[in-house]
Amino acid sequence: MTLGMVGLGKMGANMTRRLLQDDHDVVGFDLNEDAVAAITDEGAAGAPTLEALVDRLDAPRVCWIMVPAGDPVDQTIDTLLPLLEAGDILVDGGNSNYKDTLRRAERVHDADLHYVDVGTSGGVWGLEQGYSMMVGGSDEAVDVLRPALETLAPGPNKGWGHMGAVGSGHFVKMVHNGIEYGVMQAYAEGFDILQAKDDFDLDLHQVAETWRFGSVIRSWLLDLTARALEDGDALDDIAPWVDDSGEGRWTVKEAIDLDVPAPVITDALISRLNSRVEDSYTHKLLAAMRNQFGGHDVKESND
Template sequence: MQLGMIGLGRMGANMAQRLHRAGIHVQGFDPAAQAREQVSAAGIATSDTLQDLVHAIPAPRRLWLMVPSTVVDATLGALLPLLSNGDVVIDGGNSWYKQSQARAARCGERGVAFVDCGTSGGIWGREEGYCLMVGGDVGTVAGLAPLFRALAPAMDRGWAHVGPVGAGHFCKMVHNGIEYGMMQAYAEGFALMEKKAEFELDLAQVTELWRHGSVVRSWLLDLGADALRDNPTLAGIAPYVEDSGEARWAVAEAIDLEVPAPVITLSLQERLRSRQRNSFTDRMLATMRRQFGGHAIRKTDA
């Protein structure tokens, strides 16, 4: 089987290398020459243009997009005129499932099949394998099974055809919302232990303890243990947390479906709060406390 990989950032490059090791011929493309050079150094063939990539893959072509969700439509716009009836496009990035449904319809007008593949595994996926949540037509997904088996942790687990187009990215959206909640709970627990000065807790020790036999053990905890072992006080790390956008979609979906999701919602709000260096909300709260109760406020030079 041959595959065209479009997008050779860290995730795309890692996936290409895992497929290459599994004996699948991967032809890569990225607009950045440096990204192409790095993948070429790993023994993977690359093309300098999108048109050259398409010509290098025999029909029916299988093309995997591993690009930011903000450029999927532009990439499809450049790609679709080059494709033929029977080709398949797989979006493995973090796209909104409703956009994936619309993109499938757009591809279908040209006789091109579209598959959405929610991908989890991060930077560890190249060695550990990826969790793949696949949405699409039954026959199309079956034909792509060798790719998913090669990328998953094992041939018989770590990937699944979860439903029609859109289902893959929907499951990944919910997956990331749950991830936000889990990370927030861990972070709050570590903060409690760090604040309890009288016990002089070794957070790396406690985290390592919880990894074995505890009901709260998880891969996230494993990663937390590694981080605390290397940097017990988290020195040099700014209290600023980004979000990929998927939790926002999950919260909006919860509202649309009238499903209470307070943990996911609050964990997203906490990430937004982390970015406020001089919170107007908190200054307003302090002002109101002074107004009604005469409470003292702290002054700042800002």
């Protein structure tokens, strides 16, 4: 199988690199010609247009879309659908709202194609450690994708799973990100309390390193928090502005629709919104954590 990777931003490019390490054939396309040149230098085939990308793929064609959620996904599908044939597979590996995924899947199925949604977690570390992937779609389509999924995951039988029908992958990823909001908020608030206790002059990096091993609250997010705190002055230049990319909002809305109380996730979302009008250590550390795991931009402090 030759896989077409549509979108070579941070995640798409690193996923392409991981596939190449295991000798998969990949054709890449991006509106940024420099991004295409970068992955062709590393062994992938490049395509100047989506038409050229499709022409290079063997049936059943697999086009893996890694573009920003929203209109870019719809626009990419608009271009690809007339170029594909019955039995081909479209994969959305971005952070799409599962309701959009259900809508798109209906349209793709009407064209006698398969639609697979892959909620992908791993951020900038996925190239080295593998990606956690929550997959939704038909058994037939997922079986075709299995060799690529096994390579992209931390291991062939770990870190990825077929969640169920189309839409389920993005639904599970949405809730995953909602949980992430709550865990990050708890760490940030805890470290804010620690740094506020002037009497002890605590070394927050040492605290994080101590908790990383043997503690019941150890986690990868704590590992990344320790990295963010390694330089004692690392947060000084970070503005206490914490962005949100949408999944937390969607999770809270879904919880309300399902009559499921989710006070921790909801409060974590509200805290991110408050960060845009407040100045606190909690929000500085939240911004630093997002930068550590996802390479998300931080705002520089004006102080």
